[in-house]
Amino acid sequence: MIDQCAANVVAAPLSGQRPWAPTQRESNPLVSATDEPFNCLSAVELFADLSPDELAAIDRMAPSRTYRTGELVFSQSQPVHALFVLQSGRVRVFRVTEDGKALTMAILEPGAVFGEMMLVGQRMYDNYAEAIEETLLCELSVTDVEQHLLSDPRIAIRISRHLGEQVARLEERLTDLALRPLLARLASTLVRLGEPQRRSRTGHVTIRLTHEQLAGLLGTTRESTSKAMSDLASRGLIRQSRGRIVLLDVPAMTALSTATA
DSSP: OHHHHHHHHHTSOOSSSOSOOTTSOOSSTTBOTTSOBOTTTTTSGGGTTOOHHHHHHHHHHSOEEEEOTTOEEEOSSSOOOEEEEEEESOEEEEEEOTTSOEEEEEEEOTTOEEESBGGGTBOOTTOEEEESSOEEEEEEEHHHIIIIITTSHHHHHHHHHHHHHHHHHHHHHHHHHHHSOHHHHHHHHHHHHHTTSOBOTTSOEEEEOOHHHHHHHHTSOHHHHHHHHHHHHHTTSEEEETTEEEESOHHHHHHHHTOOO
16 A cells, blocks of 8 residues: 555645645546546545545645554653544554543544644643554644645645534543443444444444443443443344444344433
């Protein structure tokens, strides 16, 4: 993937002309003049409206970096004032409480945008971000975001929509914590995590997550999470294997997620 991205970057125009030119659009924004797909940033929803030349310019401006499993992207001791675009892999954003417990704020999937960037309304100075599998990230500086992203209405609108969705998810999570029992919160979390995943021919959804990571998302202990998972399995709603959870009956899980007692 990285080699393909590099090849497209080399082919990008080197003139001083601003690459974000809505009047110079190609008929198919995901196919270059050679009919080869630009498969590095083209899969990121934030840049879905951009042409191959524009994508190549962004990639030149913000080269990708690979993070190994367990490597920190940023932390309280090593803050980074930048905006990250998750191209592949997964990232866990978490906080550490005063008693040393880790509270997972989110498990980010490819296409997610995150970071310490007041320009787009995000603050993560008290959070940690960790790659939970080999991850490819694109990093943009404050200047890059201000001059090249927010000035383009296509991208600015998508960033605004993205932040609005984040607020809605946070409100939903706070409601779950305040009003719903653990089993309902677990069902809600699994259904939400399963939404971006492809379903198999049988309609099943597979999520790659450990009980410990789930416990961090739910704000509870690993033991309590494992017990609730066993309850779901005994009802025939999920099937468990090492590091994987298969949702067998998404409609039933969705109904369970609304329970208040």
